Amino acid sequence: MANFTTDGQLCIGREINVEPHQFNDLSSSFDIEETCKWISDHNFTKISLQFPDELLPVSTKVYEEIKKRIDIDLYILGDTSYASCCIDAVAAMHVKSDAVVHYGHTCFTKTNIPVYIVLPKSLLNVDKVMKGITEDKQAEENNKLCLFYGSEYDHCKDNLKRIWFQCFPRSYIAYIEKVDHKDRFLGRLVQDATGQTYSVDILEDCFCIFIGSRGQTIFNLTISVLAKGWYLFNPDKNKLEHIDETSWMKRRRFLVEKCKDAEVVGILVCKLAGEQTKEIISRMKQLCRINGKKNYIVSVGKPNVAKLANFPEIDIYVMIACPENDLYSNRDFYKPIVYPYELEVALNSKRDQYFTTHVTDYDDLLNGKRHHCEIDNIKEETDVSLITGRIRETKVGHSQESKMELEMKQNWALENIGNNLHERSWKGLEQKLGETEVKPAQTGRKGIPLQYNNEPK
Numbered sequence: 094m095a096n097f098t099t100d101g102q103l104c105i106g107r108e109i110n111v112e113p114h115q116f117n118d119l120s121s122s123f124d125i126e127e128t129c130k131w132i133s134d135h136n137f138t139k140i141s142l143q144f145p146d147e148l149l150p151v152s153t154k155v156y157e158e159i160k161k162r163i164d165i166d167l168y169i170l171g172d173t174s175y176a177s178c179c180i181d182a183v184a185a186m187h188v189k190s191d192a193v194v195h196y197g198h199t200c201f202t203k204t205n206i207p208v209y210i211v212l213p214k215s216l217l218n219v220d221k222v223m224k225g226i227t228e229d230k231q232a233e234e235n236n237k238l239c240l241f242y243g244s245e246y247d248h249c250k251d252n253l254k255r256i257w258f259q260c261f262p263r264s265y266i267a268y269i270e271k272v273d274h275k276d277r278f279l280g281r282l283v284q285d286a287t288g289q290t291y292s293v294d295i296l297e298d299c300f301c302i303f304i305g306s307r308g309q310t311i312f313n314l315t316i317s318v319l320a321k322g323w324y325l326f327n328p329d330k331n332k333l334e335h336i337d338e339t340s341w342m343k344r345r346r347f348l349v350e351k352c353k354d355a356e357v358v359g360i361l362v363c364k365l366a367g368e369q370t371k372e373i374i375s376r377m378k379q380l381c382r383i384n385g386k387k388n389y390i391v392s393v394g395k396p397n398v399a400k401l402a403n404f405p406e407i408d409i410y411v412m413i414a415c416p417e418n419d420l421y422s423n424r425d426f427y428k429p430i431v432y433p434y435e436l437e438v439a440l441n442s443k444r445d446q447y448f449t450t451h452v453t454d455y456d457d458l459l460n461g462k463r464h465h466c467e468i469d470n471i472k473e474e475t476d477v478s479l480i481t482g483r484i485r486e487t488k489v490g491h492s493q494e495s496k497m498e499l500e501m502k503q504n505w506a507l508e509n510i511g512n513n514l515h516e517r518s519w520k521g522l523e524q525k526l527g528e529t530e531v532k533p534a535q536t537g538r539k540g541i542p543l544q545y546n547n548e549p550k
Contacts, residue, residue, distance in 0.1 A: 123155050124211045128194055129162045131209045137191040141184065143170040145177035145197040155196070175363050175395060178417045180204040183365055198244060200415040201280030203273065203369060203456065210271050215245040219252045222304060222328055227260055229333040238264040239283065239296050241314060243305030253304075258286040265291070265299065278463075279313060279416060279454060292463075296320050304328065313416045316341065316451040341422070345451065348409075348431050350479050352439035355386065355408035361401075361430065362392040363414035370413060373433055373455045377411055379468060380440040398425050411436045416453040433458060443469045 120126060132140060142159075144152045152169050159167060168190065174183045178200040185193050185206055192207035199210055240257050242250070247269045257266055263286075270282040276292050283291045301320045303311045306327055315323045316338050323336040352358075358381050364370055374390065381388040389407065393400045401410065410430045412420065421430055434452040438444045443466050457464040478485045539546045 119151075119154060119158060122214055123158075123196065125155070125158045125162070128209055128211065129159060132159075132163060132165060132192070132194075135192070135207065137165065137207075139166040139168075139188065139190050141168045141170050141181075141188060141190040141193045143173065143177075143181055143184075143193055143195045145173075148197055174365070176200075176415060176418055179364060179415050180206065180208050182206045198417075199280070200417040201269075201271070201277075202364070202415045202454075205368065212247050212269070213245045214248050215243075217246045217249055217253075217304075217328060219249060219256055221331065222326065223256050223260055225331045226302060226326055226333065237299040239299045239301045239320070240264070240266045241281070241301060241303040241311075242269075243303075243310060244269055244280075246304060262286050265296070267301075278457075279310075279317065293318055300324065302326055302333070309417045309419050311336070312338070313453045317416075317453050319450045342449075342451070345432075345435060347480070348429055349435050349439045349446075351409055351429055352411075352431060352436050353485065354478050354480060357406055357408050358386050358388045358436070359391045359401075359404060359407035359410040359428075360388055361396060361410045361412040361414075362390060363396060363412055363418065363420075369456050369459055372459050373413055376458065376468075377413075377433060377436060380436060383468065384440045386440075396420065398427070402427055413455065434464075437466070441466060441468055443467060 142152065142156060144155075149171055152171070156167055156169060159165075168188050170181055170184045170193075173179070173181045175181070178198050179202060180193055180195055180199075182193070182204050190206070192209065193204075194209045194211065196211045197213055199212070201210075238261050240253070242253060246253070250268050254266055254268070257264070265283050265285055267281040267283050269280055270277050271280075274282055274290070276282060276290055278293045283293060283295060285291070297319050299320050300322045301314070301318065302324045303314065304326050305311060306329070307325065311323075311325060315336050325334045325336050326332070327334070358377075360374055360377050362370075362374065378388055378390075389404075391401075391404065391407070391410070396412075401407075405427075407428060409428055410426075411433055412418070412430050413433065414420070421432060423430065432451070432453065433455040437458060438446060438448060452458060452464050456462060459465060476485055477483070544550075
């Protein structure tokens, strides 16, 4: 055994070194003064400080700096319930916090608790960046342009605006807006040189340039905003790079067909904060009900392959999560995961089946929002699956059912789940009362799973 494993004592005694971030000025890097003023102005007495994993080494120092200035109860939220970019209102409720101070990258989604956002800060040579953009042939003056930037550069947005409009006075800039606004999308507002704000639809005739690095943020903007072209300017490389996500769009259209073929849909909940989460879950259930598809709500915290493998009866998952979640593109799961928008396209006949842009923020699908569309009662018909090549019958359900019909369907669903569990070879822990021989208590194993004490070395 020792030839194949290491000594268990080595694993127990091993030290893990964490490299902390170096901040020259902690107060300015984490907006300590502004945070304390916001807390005092609102008379909050209990605050939760939410940090992503990479900022946990400095969390105690931020805690101490705030404590020096104001006398309140502070709690550090380390392990978030879902993604670190989302406001962890669930953990804040456990300590009955009045508000949350969120540090690091954020998805700007709505929440039902007051939040103060402290964005990350990275150095940016604005003059060098603008020189690199203006020297490129794509940034000619006769082209309409719109400038986007990563949240880590929001602290220098005033300088960015000034130099940008000096170089391109007839262009636009999409700046980060923390306060909710009717024209805000993915946490940004489009503005011209005069300060007037516009809807994102005005960018249809523009070339968009994003200052930052590749990641989920630029990816969401590229597929969500209809523009003539998208370009990425990485300050580290000082080069303008064209971005095209055509292959990704083909994959999503394939998953729309998978939604149509699915008989059982799992509504995977990965976000709890906000009333809009309840609304989108109800909308997904209504779509499934009208199309005669069974649906189950699945909440497993942070989903992984092992957790979702426990539900083999589910054909496809529609995940209710923030736009910054990268699990949508993960192919390690046994069953595919789709956006709410893709289930809408598959099951709502009023949606355009040949979409050229995507909707990553499910909030835009709700009533009164930019991409809202009424759910149409489908007609009973047949078509051909583009995946299996077989004839696919459209099962017609009902949007409203009587209490008796609903109760009968719920009982049938429970019986169906029981039958599915009965067919499994392994059913988990079972009591088997009267079938197991009674034995006296015995001494169990000692040690760690790597090598127990009673195992041969």
